[in-house]
Amino acid sequence: MSQSTTSGTKAVKAAVLLIFALLLFAPFLFQDVRALEVAARVCVFIVLVASYDLLIGYTGIVSFAHTMFFGFGAYGAAISLKQMGPGWDAVVVGALAGMGVSLIVAVAIGLLSLRVKAIFFAMITLATASVALVLASQLSDFTGGEDGITYRAPALFKTATKLMLDENGKVLRIFGVKVNGKLAAYYFVFFSCLALFVVMLRMVGSPLGTVLKAIRENEARAEAIGYRVVSYRTFVFCIAALVASLAGTIYAIWLKYTGPDTALSFAIMIDILLMVVIGGMGTMWGAVIGATMLVLAQYYLRDLMGAAAKATVDIPILPHVLDPDRWLFWLGIIFILLVYFFPKGIAGTVMAKGAPR
Known part of the structure; x- marks a missing residue:
C-alpha cells in the first residue's frame, strides 16, 4: 500500500469519525426537531446501506429486495407494539x-436463486419485493393497508418520565437540552445502529470478508480452490437480510x-443504491x-436553493434556475458530477488515489 x-x-476514516461524532452530539449541536429527525434517519440508513454493501460491494450480489427485509423488521415491531x-x-x-x-425468505431466495446469473437473480428479488409491497397494502387487517399502523413506543420514549424529572418535578436539562423521551429514543437509535455497524465492520475485516471479495472478483476461481460459493453467498444474503430487518425495527x-411508504417503498431501494454508489x-x-450526504441533500438542498434564489434575485434568470422546486434536477446534476469525479465513490476513490498499478 502506497503512502x-x-x-x-x-482521511476517509477521519471523515467517518467526524460524522459519528456529529451524530453522537447532534441533539446538543442542532437543537430542533427536524435536525434530530435527519440525524436519526442518517443513523438508520448507514446500517441499511452498509448491510446492502455486504451484498453488492463485497460479494457482487445485486438484489432489489433489501427494503423488503427492512419492511419485515418494521412491520414486525409495529404489529407487535399495536397488539401487545x-x-x-x-x-x-x-x-x-x-x-x-x-x-x-432470505434462505428460500438464496438456495433457489443464487445459482442463476446476476440479472435473473436481481429480477427474482425485484418480483419478491413487489409481492411483499402488494401484500402489505392488501392485508389491511394486519398491516393497516395503505394507511399503515400507528402505535405507542415503550414508556422510556414518552415525552417525560419520572426518571427525567428533577426534585421540583421539572424536566432535567443538559446544556439546555431537555432530557426527555425524544432524546432517549434518539440515543437508542444511535447506539443500536453503531453496534450493528461495528459488527459488520468486524465481519468484513475477518477472513470471511476476504472470501467474499474473492467470490466477487472471480467466482469460478473461488469455487475451484474449495470454497462453496453458493453457501457463502446464501450466508451473506441472510446476514444482510437480518441486519436490514433490525434496522427496520x-x-x-x-x-x-409504519406504512408501505416508510418501510417497503421502492424509492427507499433507489436511495440505498444511490448511497452505495456515492459512498463507494x-x-x-x-x-x-x-x-449522510444523500439524506442531508434530501432534507436541506431545497432550503439552500431557496436561500440562493433570494440572494440572486437581482440577477437575470439565475433565481428561476435556483427555484427550490427544481431541487431534484440539481440533485441529479450533483450525483452525475460525483460519479464523474469519483468513479469508485467518494470513499473508494479517495482511498485508491495514487495506488500503485
Whole structure:
C-alpha cells in the first residue's frame, strides 16, 4: 500500500469519525426537531446501506429486495407494539418475528436463486419485493393497508418520565437540552445502529470478508480452490437480510408509524443504491459518507436553493434556475458530477488515489 493510499484511507476514516461524532452530539449541536429527525434517519440508513454493501460491494450480489427485509423488521415491531402494547417484550417479539420471516425468505431466495446469473437473480428479488409491497397494502387487517399502523413506543420514549424529572418535578436539562423521551429514543437509535455497524465492520475485516471479495472478483476461481460459493453467498444474503430487518425495527420504534411508504417503498431501494454508489462499493466507510450526504441533500438542498434564489434575485434568470422546486434536477446534476469525479465513490476513490498499478 502506497503512502498516498494510506493517507487517503486515513482521511476517509477521519471523515467517518467526524460524522459519528456529529451524530453522537447532534441533539446538543442542532437543537430542533427536524435536525434530530435527519440525524436519526442518517443513523438508520448507514446500517441499511452498509448491510446492502455486504451484498453488492463485497460479494457482487445485486438484489432489489433489501427494503423488503427492512419492511419485515418494521412491520414486525409495529404489529407487535399495536397488539401487545408499548412494552419491551413487544419490541423483542416484533424484532424476532421480523428477523425470523427475513431469514426464512432470505434462505428460500438464496438456495433457489443464487445459482442463476446476476440479472435473473436481481429480477427474482425485484418480483419478491413487489409481492411483499402488494401484500402489505392488501392485508389491511394486519398491516393497516395503505394507511399503515400507528402505535405507542415503550414508556422510556414518552415525552417525560419520572426518571427525567428533577426534585421540583421539572424536566432535567443538559446544556439546555431537555432530557426527555425524544432524546432517549434518539440515543437508542444511535447506539443500536453503531453496534450493528461495528459488527459488520468486524465481519468484513475477518477472513470471511476476504472470501467474499474473492467470490466477487472471480467466482469460478473461488469455487475451484474449495470454497462453496453458493453457501457463502446464501450466508451473506441472510446476514444482510437480518441486519436490514433490525434496522427496520429500530426505525419503526423511532417513527411510531409504519406504512408501505416508510418501510417497503421502492424509492427507499433507489436511495440505498444511490448511497452505495456515492459512498463507494466495497467499503463500509463509504456507507457512512453516502448515507449522510444523500439524506442531508434530501432534507436541506431545497432550503439552500431557496436561500440562493433570494440572494440572486437581482440577477437575470439565475433565481428561476435556483427555484427550490427544481431541487431534484440539481440533485441529479450533483450525483452525475460525483460519479464523474469519483468513479469508485467518494470513499473508494479517495482511498485508491495514487495506488500503485
